[in-house]
Amino acid sequence: MTGRYSRILLPFLFIFCSVFSSISASAAERQKFSVCWSIYVGWMPWGFGAEQDIVKKWADKYGIQIDVVQINDYIESINQYTAGKYDGCSMTNMDALTIPAAGNVDSTALIVGDFSNGNDGVVLKNQKDLKAIKGQKVNLVELSVSHYLLARALDSVGLAEKDIQVVNTSDADLVAAFNTKDVTAVVTWNPLLSEILAMPNTNSVFDSAKIPGEIIDLMVVNTKTLQENPKFGKALVGAWYEMMGLMSANSEAGRAARTAMGKASGTDLAGYDAQLASTKMFYLPAEAVAFTNSAQLKTTMQYVAEFSFNHGLLGEGAADATFIGVETPSGIYGNSKNVQLRFDPTFMQLAADGKL
Amino acid sequence: MALIEIRNLWKEYGQQVVLEQLNKTVGEGEFITIVGASGCGKTTFLKMLLGTESVSRGQLLLDGKPLPGEPGPERGIVFQRYSVFPHLSVLGNVMLSLELEKSPLLGRLFGGARKTAEKLAKEMIDAVGLGQAMHKYPHELSGGMQQRLALAQSLIKRPRILLLDEPFGALDPGIRADMHQLVLSLWQEHKLTVFMITHDIKEGFYLGTRLWVFDKCRFDPQAPNAYGAQITYDLPVGQTDGHLLKKSPPRAAEKVPPPLPDKYRRNLWNQVFTNIPCPARVIGLCVCGVGFV
Amino acid sequence: MKKLINRVPGRTARWILGVLPFVLCLVLYLAASNARLAENENDKLLPSFSSFAGAIERMAFTPDKRSGNYLLWQDTASSLWRLSLGLGLSALLALVIGILNGAIPYMRAPLSPFITAISLIPPMAILPILFIVFGLGELAKVMLIVIGIAPFLIRDVQQRALEIPAEQLIKAQTLGANTWQIIVRVLFPQIMPRLLASVRLSLGAAWLFLIAAEAIAATEGLGYRIFLVRRYLAMDVILPYVVWITLLAFLLDYVLRKISRMCYPWFHAQIQTAEN
Numbered sequence: 001m002t003g004r005y006s007r008i009l010l011p012f013l014f015i016f017c018s019v020f021s022s023i024s025a026s027a028a029e030r031q032k033f034s035v036c037w038s039i040y041v042g043w044m045p046w047g048f049g050a051e052q053d054i055v056k057k058w059a060d061k062y063g064i065q066i067d068v069v070q071i072n073d074y075i076e077s078i079n080q081y082t083a084g085k086y087d088g089c090s091m092t093n094m095d096a097l098t099i100p101a102a103g104n105v106d107s108t109a110l111i112v113g114d115f116s117n118g119n120d121g122v123v124l125k126n127q128k129d130l131k132a133i134k135g136q137k138v139n140l141v142e143l144s145v146s147h148y149l150l151a152r153a154l155d156s157v158g159l160a161e162k163d164i165q166v167v168n169t170s171d172a173d174l175v176a177a178f179n180t181k182d183v184t185a186v187v188t189w190n191p192l193l194s195e196i197l198a199m200p201n202t203n204s205v206f207d208s209a210k211i212p213g214e215i216i217d218l219m220v221v222n223t224k225t226l227q228e229n230p231k232f233g234k235a236l237v238g239a240w241y242e243m244m245g246l247m248s249a250n251s252e253a254g255r256a257a258r259t260a261m262g263k264a265s266g267t268d269l270a271g272y273d274a275q276l277a278s279t280k281m282f283y284l285p286a287e288a289v290a291f292t293n294s295a296q297l298k299t300t301m302q303y304v305a306e307f308s309f310n311h312g313l314l315g316e317g318a319a320d321a322t323f324i325g326v327e328t329p330s331g332i333y334g335n336s337k338n339v340q341l342r343f344d345p346t347f348m349q350l351a352a353d354g355k356l
Numbered sequence: 357m358a359l360i361e362i363r364n365l366w367k368e369y370g371q372q373v374v375l376e377q378l379n380k381t382v383g384e385g386e387f388i389t390i391v392g393a394s395g396c397g398k399t400t401f402l403k404m405l406l407g408t409e410s411v412s413r414g415q416l417l418l419d420g421k422p423l424p425g426e427p428g429p430e431r432g433i434v435f436q437r438y439s440v441f442p443h444l445s446v447l448g449n450v451m452l453s454l455e456l457e458k459s460p461l462l463g464r465l466f467g468g469a470r471k472t473a474e475k476l477a478k479e480m481i482d483a484v485g486l487g488q489a490m491h492k493y494p495h496e497l498s499g500g501m502q503q504r505l506a507l508a509q510s511l512i513k514r515p516r517i518l519l520l521d522e523p524f525g526a527l528d529p530g531i532r533a534d535m536h537q538l539v540l541s542l543w544q545e546h547k548l549t550v551f552m553i554t555h556d557i558k559e560g561f562y563l564g565t566r567l568w569v570f571d572k573c574r575f576d577p578q579a580p581n582a583y584g585a586q587i588t589y590d591l592p593v594g595q596t597d598g599h600l601l602k603k604s605p606p607r608a609a610e611k612v613p614p615p616l617p618d619k620y621r622r623n624l625w626n627q628v629f630t631n632i633p634c635p636a637r638v639i640g641l642c643v644c645g646v647g648f649v
Numbered sequence: 650m651k652k653l654i655n656r657v658p659g660r661t662a663r664w665i666l667g668v669l670p671f672v673l674c675l676v677l678y679l680a681a682s683n684a685r686l687a688e689n690e691n692d693k694l695l696p697s698f699s700s701f702a703g704a705i706e707r708m709a710f711t712p713d714k715r716s717g718n719y720l721l722w723q724d725t726a727s728s729l730w731r732l733s734l735g736l737g738l739s740a741l742l743a744l745v746i747g748i749l750n751g752a753i754p755y756m757r758a759p760l761s762p763f764i765t766a767i768s769l770i771p772p773m774a775i776l777p778i779l780f781i782v783f784g785l786g787e788l789a790k791v792m793l794i795v796i797g798i799a800p801f802l803i804r805d806v807q808q809r810a811l812e813i814p815a816e817q818l819i820k821a822q823t824l825g826a827n828t829w830q831i832i833v834r835v836l837f838p839q840i841m842p843r844l845l846a847s848v849r850l851s852l853g854a855a856w857l858f859l860i861a862a863e864a865i866a867a868t869e870g871l872g873y874r875i876f877l878v879r880r881y882l883a884m885d886v887i888l889p890y891v892v893w894i895t896l897l898a899f900l901l902d903y904v905l906r907k908i909s910r911m912c913y914p915w916f917h918a919q920i921q922t923a924e925n
Contacts, residue, residue, distance in 0.1 A: 406823075
């Protein structure tokens, strides 16, 4: 109950907090930084790293201080980052485009952590074919990656959004909602997805494994802060790949790390490993650099920008999907004079080269 | 035949005896005024007549049959306060019992039936002198006017018995005198049997044909609740008043009870009821009554 | 110098003092908004008044690109419909159960403790149960409001019915009224203005439950819109919506007060006399 109230109150509370904090936060060289994250399979290392002082170790190495704050509400964490309360925040590529970038907060994808490879899916009750979705009400978190996945799914069978009716449903209530007979189709992410698929008569008819590399989980930081404080980027990236090495190891320590992360996300080692199985983690910086450098990323961002524009997410000033520029190593998608989102492999490359 | 018979009536709450051994007979048309110290059970007695308190022992008979155990239309009541309905106008208040009688489902009359009821109610309202306030709500009326309204409201139902629980206790003395006249004339006109509780002994002597005094004759200091009150005196006081009324319709100037300065009477009352032991009080009271008359 | 408690502002002063906090809030907002806009002209958190105007124009006076509807009016219509349905249903329940509880001891004995217990359950805590019972459609939203405020209203009406002086009920019986007639002629008309007063008091809670319901699952509505555009931090839409909701709530309260004063003048006169 309190969570619900706070969702209503929070936007108004943080207006006033952030108004004043952001004004004081614009000095050039800084010692203190903060990043926020929310619970999701690909972001659990941040909590683990903060708890195990891995982030602190790397921050100390560069002579700075980094606070890692967990925020229970994903959208709230992005909003707070956009409002200037945090220097970095974990989010997906689509939300990075539609929230901070569309709000003219120039942002850089410092770490490309993973992409969803089955972690998001479309589920139908009693029907096995995606085409059967036509004419149904589809419950999902509107304007989220689920919505994007649905648009791509509909596209793949020659349907469009007008063929279905989207019902905005809070993620917290989605599993309970699925139990009611009103709900026949949902689009959601893990761990909700596996919970829903465990119910009888449910079928996964489309998932993110069919559009690999399009739903990307990032650590996004403020571009200006990063440019003025490269140490901040180095410390974060250094800490991240130490954690990646730890959790990917098939050793006692690796299992212990994954157990801790699973516990923190409300499951156990087996549950967490299952979620990891449908997530393509870039454990090695080189993999992440290769993914970022590929031309596919630019195409993906084009899909995302087009979807976002069609749903009015790029803001009122946007005349078309190319209104906001997205810089990738293989070129800029959209307006090069208005680049607000940058995929920059520099720091990951440093990690790959062992120069951190 | 007696209208009301009280046979060895007791009222107890657990160990506490409130009333004991009441034995009285009341005939049709009597006007009984009831006095007594606070907490001596006179209101309890009135409530038993009303039907909101049960009889513990003995019998309380109306026409030889036990009184119904809940309030009913044969017994009208006027309380000191809250007797009228705040959400109804004067006319609405008086008309209510007619509407309830004719319209069991809605409790409301329309059209011709309403016209007839209105006409009856208006006559009643005029009779209590509220003709000018027909469409006012109770909160717009003075205390005296509200009690007039309460009387009109009760009497239009033609009850056989009218119960009055200190109806004029909250009124100014001048207005009280007006109300006395009204009550006496209504009593005459409607041939009512009246039971009226009052704190004002002057009122008790003046209005009643019989004055009942409730008092505890037995008292055990070790167990103050062990004995209840009884009707210690039953004085025929009203003949003169009846006589007065027959002579001429009462007028405002006449009704202030004559001699005996207030202060003197009060002193006498105190003497009678607080200092003199039980049997001696009879004489004192008689003296008082005679002196008053 | 008089004591502070004895110093009373005049008519004009009172008016100015009343407006002052609003003006202060506005000035504070403008200052904060200007400071943020100076840093980032596209700041979404505290938009300028011209962005509000733009958003209002877009939401209220321009048909939506996708659906062709005027979103603000569509949202307002469906929210008000749900709200009035929820309030109306709750008031009706309160009237029936509350009066019966107040009037009939054999109703009160089993129902009163039960309803007290029900009224203490936070409705948001049993959402999954509500979903299963009422589904996710319009019914569920209306029912959330009903479950949220009806028990409170029932308890209040019961209390008010019990507060009606016993003398009146006895008097009605001596006028020949049966139980049903006492209910329709004595209790009901006296409860109505009191019910309206408690409905006014529960308006805030009703809005809260409505917006919560719309945040959980909806396709339109004021709460739905706020939670949807929150996804891209469109404060230029959210803040005018909040002001609009406040205004609607105020108007609703005002209308209920007027109705009560018009239909039950004796009740308000009574309260005034009591206050004097």
